[in-house]
Amino acid sequence: MAPSALTQGLLTEGHHSPLLLHGSGDALPKNLAEPEGKHEDFRTWLAEEVSEQFWIAGPLMVxxxxxxxxxIVSLMFVGHMGSLALSGSQIAGTMTGATGIHVLAGMANALETLCGQAYGAKEYRLSGIFLQRAIFVLTLCCIPISFIWWNTAPILKFIGQDPAISEAAQEYSRFLIPSLFAQAFSQPLMKFLQTQSAVKPLAVLSAVTLAIHVALCYLVILYLGVGFRGAAIVNGISLWIQVFFLGLYVNFSSTCKKTWTGFSTEAFDDIYLFLKIAVxxxxxxCLQFWCFNIITLISGLLPNPQLETSSYAVSQNIxxxxxxxxxxxxxxxSTRVSNKLGAGLPFEAKAAMKVTxxxxxxxxxxISLLFISLxxxxxxxxxSDPGVVNYVSSMAPFMAIxxxxDSYQGILSGVARGCGWQRLGAYTSLIGYYGVGIPVSLLMTFYFNFHVYGLWIxxxxxxxxxxxxxxxxxxxxxxxKLADEATELVHTAKDHLHHDHVLP
Structure with a gap:
């Protein structure tokens, strides 16, 4: 299979280069030592790289x-208010995720390329400009998304959802709108810190936010008796508190002293550069999450929808x-690759990819062995439903695969973000999930009558x-070539800065 014209410029090196890391053959220490002259001992370099990656990955997982x-905590409180409230909030969560949250999170991922490469190139001030630009663009995107959330009921009724559930979902979605605008700030702020490997504060601030959220849920939903809409209100309050904490850290921490130099009108320049990567x-x-939402809807068309949809939902939660x-x-x-490419260290970027x-x-x-054994x-x-438990247990082999x-392609998606080839990554999602995944699910589920197992196939x-x-x-x-393009991207962005637009 020959590379297309779109990929020809990048796909010209190492056609037999293995993805797995090893100590012979494609010898990483030799490659690293020759261009950069830093890591003469492979084991020393490997230990350093593994340690660095896990110091980044661990807090981010938490x-x-x-x-x-x-x-989940919000849904736990809502779950005690009846089936209509729970169904409405769950449908609202799916709807708002598909039309808003995943969109903003995906666009914020552009900072993994932009801020990551700027930080690696030691153009620290650019990271702060990119952060402000992302917040500005994402906030603008919230306006049309808010109109969709405000009119959730007609959309849900159009696709065949129960009218009562649709109205409940609309009420919940409307009260979630403040949290949408909070996401336009929190997502870029978290990516901004991630690309500087400042990840421990993210874990600590997330823990503080969760503790506040639990207390607010009890106060607003149960003590004040606001009802299920109170869960949506508290979501917004908690996220804005998180934005406040993140903003304080960025503004006053010595970690961000070089990357955050204050507000600047330069953030409104060259929006196209951000959109070219963000879209x-x-x-x-979104293509991946939309696919899973579609498959969830398909599960509702099975002969025993209550059992099979519930079982599929539980397996997806696991x-x-x-x-x-x-x-x-x-x-x-993504952080390591973008930093290394920005620093002009292509062989180290490649080696970091192999480690991960x-x-x-x-x-x-x-994880797959744990799924099987447990x-x-x-x-x-x-x-606690025995029927659902048994059905989910029978799906364990599929979940293991x-x-x-997911682990493998998830890591390669991170490489794509670090390198800046999100456009190619979007094509792989389109082909994989819509050209293959959904058609095979329909074929195996309804033509060959594999039921929910067909969805897994x-x-x-x-x-x-x-x-x-x-x-x-x-x-x-x-x-x-990727390292050269990262250098060019950073220099192009820097050329558009005039250094006289900092606001007091």
Missing amino acids: ANLLQTLIS PSALMI LTIAFMIPWGLSAAV VSAALIEGVT RNVFPLIFT VAIL GIICGDFTQGYLLSYITLNLNWQ
Whole structure:
């Protein structure tokens, strides 16, 4: 399979370069020592790189888990208010995630390229400009998204949802709008800190925010009796408190002294540079999440929708928690690769990628073995229904395969963000999930009557296809060309700064 014209410029190096890290053959220490002259001893370099990546990945795993728990805690409180409130809030969560949260999170991922490469190039002030630019663009995006959230009920009724649930979801979504604008600040701020490897504060601040959120949920929902809409209100309050804490840290911490030099009108210049990376970056995230939402809707068309949809939802919740580990590794490799490319160290960027891929495969196999051995235990975290527990247990082999594939392609997606080839990454998501995943799910579920197992087969095929495409691109990257392009990107952005636009 020959590379297309789109990929030809990048895919010109190392067609037989393995992704896995090893000590012979494609000898990393030799490659590293010749261009950069730093790491004469491979084992020393490897220990340093592994340590650096896990110091980044560990706090990010914790921070992301705590962020997820904020929404879960809200649903736990709502769950005691009746089935209509719970159904409405769950549907609202799916709707707002698909139309807003994932869009903003994906666009903020552009900072992994921009801030990461600027930081690696020691153009620290650029990171602060990129941060402000991202917040400005994401805030503008919140305006049309808010109109969608305000009119959730007509959209849900149009696609066949129950009218009462649709109205409840609309009420919940409307009260979530303040949290949407908070995300326009918090997502870029977190990426800004991540690209500087300042990740411990993210974990600490996420823990503080979660503790405040639990207290506010009790106060507003139960003590004041605001009802299920109170969960949405508290979500917004908690996220704005988090934004306040993040802002204080960025403004006063010595860590950000070089990267944050104050507000500047230069943030409003060259918006196109940000959008050129942010839009494909958002598509990478959204195409994947939209696919899973579509498959969840498909599960509702099965012969026993109550059992099969509930079982599929529980299995997805288990996988979501497990994915926190590869997500942290993905963010770590994105940071390391972008920093190294920005610093003009292509061989170190390539080596960092190999370290993370090796770690991800080990992690994926470990998680898959846990899924198999504890298949009767994990479902009990979410349900006590014996029928659902048994059904989820029978899905364990499929979940084990998905765990390995998700770990692998998740890390390669992080490499894509670090390198700045989100456009190619978006194409792999489109082909993998919509060209293969969903069609195979429909075929195996309804034509061959595999029921919910057919959905899993489709997900596996989609994950495998995307992983294969990402592997092909990554194996054939011209790392020197990527480093040159990172240098050019940073210099181009710097040329547009006039240094006289700092606001008092």
